[in-house]
Structures are given as structure tokens and as C-alpha cells.
Amino acid sequence: METRPDAVAGTGLLVAAIRARESVRDDRLFCDPFADKLAGEAGHRILDAAVANSGERTTLQIVVRTRFWDDALLEAASSCRQIVVVAAGMDARAYRLRWPAGTTVFELDQPSVMTAKDALLADDVPQCARVPIGVDLADDWPTALCSTGFDATTPTAWLIEGLLQYLDEHAVHRLFARIDAVSAPGSVLCYDVVGKSLLNAPSMAGLLKSMADNGAPWLFGTDDPAQLVPGWSATVTDVAEPGNRWGRWYAPVTPAGEPDVPRGYFVVASKPG
Template sequence: MCRRVPVTLIVVVMSTAHWIAAVRARETRRADRLFADPLASELAGEQGAAMMSRSEAASGGENRFIPVRVRWFDDAITAAVGAGIRQVVLLGAGLDTRPYRLDLPGDVDWFEVDRSTLFSLKEPVLAGASPCCRRHTVAADLAGDWAAPLCAAGFDPTRRTLWVAEGLFFYLAPESVVGVLGEAAALCGVGSLFLADVMGAAGLSVPAMQPFRDHLARNGLPPPFGSDDPAAVFADGGWALADLTAAGGPGANYGRLPETGSGLRRGWPHLVTGQR
């Protein structure tokens, strides 16, 4: 389905997981926080805090989109579960802690798919906490066969499913993005949803992105993924567009970003909901 991911990129993605946890930890400390993640600080560790500082020094300031993105996914997941979906699959789970911090019903089956090396870092921190729903970890590589391990962990293809890909597509080749979408579409039926953020292609060339692009180029890695037509990407993967909003648009602002209009905005990150 997808080509093998180079080891260097695996290291980059794992380091980024610590960085995102550090961003969640900082947001949690704000008086006007958009969410609270009590476990984020320990998961981030000194590595995450240092990476966040280096990233912001290189890009020229704080990435204000990430907390907005986290909150958007929080709200979308809560809404889908509130509408009756009881099976959730988080692809490229990283150091996410939503089963511990969102008010999810106890009968929700929450599956986290990521590499075993990631879970070896994450699970010791979570050992002293209790999830509010049924959490299942699935050690699998999204560049290989992840459907079989997912089903072996108890995933039921006959149930309506909410698929979540937060901060994932950015690191995949275009054919891998379509492959993940297509694999998910083949594993679920009518009424299932797919949530993802898609970076705008034109936005990949802005100055703030250059340090990361240089890092990838130095290590012989492909550039980050982006598209200014997320609906077409989802359609190629077997999903109809249910909702799309640019960063700062309706439902993706929370008073933190410059306001944008509704619909597609070329070059901007978009938060996308696909439906089967």
C-alpha cells in the first residue's frame, strides 16, 4: 500500500511527538487554555521542551495553529461520539492522551495505531492513569500492513468508525496519504467519518517552513505533504467531503487566529471531515 518510511523520518516523527506534547503542556498552563492535558508535560520531557524552543527560534515564533488544531479535533471527536459512534481509530497516535482527558463514554473502543517504539515511551507514563473508555494499542507501521494488527486487536469493520489523523499526513508521501485513506475506507461502512488536517501546498514554501524543509533535504527525505485541494485527496481515498475549514475559519479559531472566511483558502492549513 505505502512505501517504506526511512529510519531518519521515523526519528523526526518521534521527536515531533515530544514537541507537540510540549505545546499541549504549555497550553494547559495558560489561564485561557483551549484544553487541559495533565499528562502532556511528563510525556514531553526535557526533549520536547527543547525541541519546541528550537523550532520556535528557527521559525520566528510560537505556532499558534497547533492548540487550535488540538481543540478542533477534541470538539469533532466529542461531537462524533455524541452522535453515536463508538469505535475510534487514532492513526499515528504519537503521545496523544485523549482517552484520559476527554469525557468519552465508557463503551467507546479507542484504538491507537503507531510503532512499538512509540508505545514503549508512552505506556510507562500512562501506567498510573485510567482511561475513561476502552483503550487498545496497536503496534503497527502505517507504511506497512496495519489493517491486520488493528483487526486482531478487536477492531470491528461492521461498526461505524471515526478515523482520526492529526498531524499525520504532513509526514507522508502523496501516495501514502491516499493509501491510508483508502485502507480506512475499505474497513468501514456508511456513516463512518475521517478527520484530518491537511497543510496547504502553497504554505509549504513560506519562510517559517524552510528550516524543516532543509532538514529533510539534508537527510535525503521527501518534502512534507500538502494540498490545496483536500476534497480531491479525500475523494481519491474513497471519502466524500463532509466539512472543510481553513485555520482561523468558523469552528477553527477560538479567538487565537486571524479570522478567515468559510471554505477553501489556498495555501492555508485545513481541517477536513470526510464521510462514507
Template sequence: MVAGERRYDGDSWDIASSVGYTALGVAAARAAESDRGDALAHDPYARLFLAAAGDPRSARRADGDDRGGSVFARTRFIGLRTRFFDDFVTGAAGDGITQVVILAAGLDARAQRLPLPAGTVVYELDQPGVLDFKVRVLAEHDVSPAAGLASVPVDLRDDWPTALRSAGFDQTRPAAWVVEGLLPYLPADAQDLLFARVSAVSAAGSRIAVEAFDTGPDAVAARQRFQAAMARGRGRGFDIAGLVYVDADRADPADTLAAAGWSVAEPREPSGLAQAYGVERVPLPGTGAAGGAPVVRYLTAERV
């Protein structure tokens, strides 16, 4: 199974190809994190997806035996990221927001594993092949969502707001939006369109959590180093380098959201999150040179 292929307009994927394959890598990292005594997040379903996919490399990564050069396998980056977004979703739901929208949901199972209040509906948007695989595997193991779940098979480059509304989403009520592990796979103009569409269907009181990346020449250079590190797995079954976009003119999501009427909180750096979660000296991918600003940042905002 080979994940790497060059992107092109209108490309699509399932769980065994292109961007879809990265979801297996994330599932492997979540499985490994779940096995730790000091786990930042727990995902009891990650190994179900790995077993169903039958990909030996992903299974080795989950067991901590990855010789393929994966940066993620040497860090707890996915555990940290998962905890941040888990806390965001449960916090929003606890405050009475009953609509959660996960863009590019991949093999995440928040609807099944988080203690969401009754009446909450999780809308999962992703490619049909990815969602079909997830729904099938969970059904085979009699796994049901804790609250409501609506799978919305759609390409995020298409008219996904219409598909979301057709699935029952009410844009007159607040929603919590999750943008996790998505932006690197979008070119700059597609990122702008994504946030414009989110803003257009977000009522006052809506919230959003974003895994963002710094902008500017220094940040682009750092992302290129990260891309090169990921590319070292090429030829061993996992090539992510050809799937991500490195744009010098990419807008800062914080600026984009602020201009669209969102109140943006101060972004959190990975090192700050690690400290807040009581994790010491966690090596993280996506950081710049020693002493430089991190490339990966986590931000939240509220629609006003």
C-alpha cells in the same frame, strides 16, 4: 538528542529519533497551551512525557523559552489543532460512535483526558517504540483511560488494517478516524494508500477528520517556505525539514475522500477556527503569502 535525519523506505523510529521526536515537540506545545488562562485545549499528561524523555530542548519549549528557532513555539497552532480534533472525537462519541481510531497517535492522550462515554474504544496506531514509551510513562503515573484503549503497534506503511482488526476493531460498525499531524510525513502515494485503506474498513456512518494541505504549485511553494523555516532549527537539536515530503503531485484529501464515497464538509481554515474559538490574531505556521490561501486546512467527512 537530534531529531533530523533523512527519510528512506522502511525507516522506523522511537520517541528519541526521526518522526517520533516530533511528538515531543507537539507535547511541549500542548503543555504550554494548557498553562494559558485562555487555553484552547488541556493536556495534563504532556509534561509527564517531557520529563520521562529528559530532552532539555522540549522542556524549554514547554516553558516558553525556545531559542532554537521553532515556528511552533511562536504560535498557538498546536492548541488550535488539538481543540479541533478534540471536538471532533467528543462529538462523534456523543453521537453514538463507539470506535475512535487515531492514526499516528504519537503522545496524544485523548483516551485518558477526554470525557468519552462508557463503551467507547480508542485505537491508537503508531510505531512500537512510540507506543511503548507512552504506555510505560502513563502506567508509571497510574493514569488510566477514561474508556477503552487498544494500542496497535504498527507501521502505517504496512498492513495496519489487519492489525487493527486483530485488536478488536469491527469494520461493520461506524468509526471516527483522526488524521492529525500525519500527512506531511507520507509521500503522495502513501497518502493515497492510507485513505484507500481507511475507506475499505469504514462502515456507513463513519466519520473522519483530517489535517490537510493545499495542493498545486502555489501550495507547494508555501510548504517549501514552511519547511525552510523549520530547517532553521537545524544544528540546534531539531531538524524537521528532512522528515517531511513536499510533493507537487499530492492529491487533495477532500477529492480523494469524495471519490471514495464520503460526504465532505467545507474545509475550515486556521483563521476561521481561531475566530470560532474566540482567539484573536493568532499567528499560524503553514500559511502562504499575505492574502494567499492557507496551506493548512481542516476537513471532516462522513461515509455514506
């Protein structure tokens, strides 16, 4: 089954709806005042269906990863004034985070997604220079990026959030190779990836079937996420660690050496000078 771009784009609405719901909690991990508008009725319908099918626990990874990447990107921005959000979808970080002066956020996604997002946020002002780029990641997106003012000789912070599981292994490695080719020393690459054991976990069966039925199957996972960026210095964090630290996870952290444990990973990698 091929992944339909419109189905994957629909996951962006789902993520926005989850962020909107999190933002009204008293114990919220973040506040995204743009998420409700970006999700729209369609996003909330998708979320209601997902929760009915698979339960609330399946939304927690998105909540935890949003906060984790908020913190990681702001830390990276202290030395990287270029930020690239790959497959940005309905992400509103350019509007809601307090970026250092002189920061530019480049957003890459399908042209139809960027057009829809720009229309929804037409009356809002970003907290940085924002450059939306409508391009398919299967095409020559590095050339499109460099044609809009991106400087490949300047350190860049990259974010690949909630994307890799929808790509096949060849596409994953091609994406990382392209990022490496236009990343100057000192660049930071942030990405999340699911473990292969998670893809096979019984608790995930309902969610994975729903995603596949909607044309967006999960295709890729690895339990050695650092190997995706050879030559970079990578720090790998089990999703359960910050999830437990923030009181928003459903199981304790399992020691890293224990086999066959369903895991997801956050990776922050830096390119040495």
C-alpha cells in the same frame, strides 16, 4: 531524503510540549494534564529550539487543531463508539476526554513509541477502553487492528492528526484507501492537511528547513483536501477560521477563492450509508 521514523516520533514529543505549555495558560483552549509527562525534557528542548528558530506562531496550528479535533471527536463519538487514532504518538485523548460509555479508542503507532507511552502512563487510567497497537503504517496495520477487537462492520471515527505532510503522495492515498476499506457506513474521518501554497510560503522556510534537517521533511500538501476521500461527504475548514474565532491566530481569514494564500485545512468527512 528519507523520513526517519525516530525523527517523526520526535514530533510527537514536540506536540506534547506545545500542549503542556498551552495547558498552563489562563486563556487555554484545552487542558492536557498528561502532556508535560509525555513530552519530557526532550520534548521541551525540541520546542524551545523550534520557537527560537521559527517563532511562537509556528506552534499555534497545533494548539488550534488540538481543540478542533477534541470537539470533532466527541461529536463523532455520539454515533461512533470505535475511535481510531492513526499515528497517535503522545496523544492522551483516551485519558483526558470524557468519552461516552462503551467507547473504545484504538491507537496506532510505531512499536517503540507505544511501548514508551505505555510506560509513561502506566499509573494512569483511561476514560474509555484503550487498545494500543504497535505497528508501522507501511505494514499491514488493518489486519493488526482487526485482530485486537476492531469491528469493521461498526461505524468508526478516525483521526489523522499532523501526519499527512510527512508522507509522500502514494503513501497518503494508500492510507486513505485502507481506511475506507475497513470503514462501515456512518463512519467519520477527521484529518488535517497543509496547502501546497503553505509549503512554498516564505514564512515557513525556517520551520521546513529545521524539519528536513532532522530527517522529517514535509512532503505532501494539497489545496483540494476533500478529494482525498472520494465517495465520502467532506466539510473543509480553513485553520484560520477557528483560530480567529478563538482569538489564537495571527492573520484574518482570507476568502476561499483568493489564490496563492498559505493555508492549512481541517476536514471532517462522513461515509454515507
